[in-house]
Ligand SMILES: Nc1nc2c(ncn2[C@@H]2O[C@H](COP(=O)(O)OP(=O)(O)OP(=O)(O)O)[C@@H](O)[C@H]2O)c(=O)[nH]1
């Protein structure tokens with residue numbers, strides 16, 4: 385198979401990095417590494433090719449339900465934009481419908497799209513909330529992310545047990561204390577059995 389010019393450029397950049405950290409990019413074990421890294425990057429940064437609002441719009445259903453819908457513990461992997469090291473965490477997303485509900489699977493799909501870009505945690509949190517707010521137009525949205533940052537564990541301050549929590553509250557979750565505390569008590573309560 386003939387490689388694209390940009391694939392070759394990418395793979396040469398990986399070879400250069402391997403050389404400058406002290407490796408011999410031509411030794412047998414590393415010969416296919418640039419190609420593997422390119423393919424891994426295409427996957428972990430695949431979110432640039434997708435449109436989260438289109439994903440949400442593809443499964444909107446009319447509904448009279450106006451009670452909180454909460455999807456807890458959506459696991460994700462992202463990449464920090466400062467060091468290109470992993471951010472590993474879970475997202476909790478709640479919204480209160482206003483005439484429309486969204487297909488449940490579309491919410492974790494949207495999490496994946498934004499997570500598969502270079503990120504900081506706060507921006508990831510807000511992007512998920514805003515995409516839902518703009519497309520579903522609910523009475524409110526709440527997004528909480530709890531994550532570990534490998535740039536604070538493998539290097540830098542080297543704090544292996546710290547977790548970062550961020551939140552983005554929109555509409556009723558921002559305005560109404562009761563709604564907000566119901567959300568936080570639901571995400572903090574142990575799920576117990578798996579359902
Ligand atoms: N707010 C925020 N900061 C982040 C996130 N991921 C990494 N960082 C921080 O980004 C900062 C970058 O700071 P710099 O001083 O420019 O980089 P650095 O010298 O590598 O910093 P250290 O990590 O402290 O060694 C660091 O404090 C990181 O901890 C994130 O998701 N949100």
Ligand SMILES: [Zn+2]
Pocket residue numbers: 464465466467468469533535536
């Ligand atoms: Zn970082």
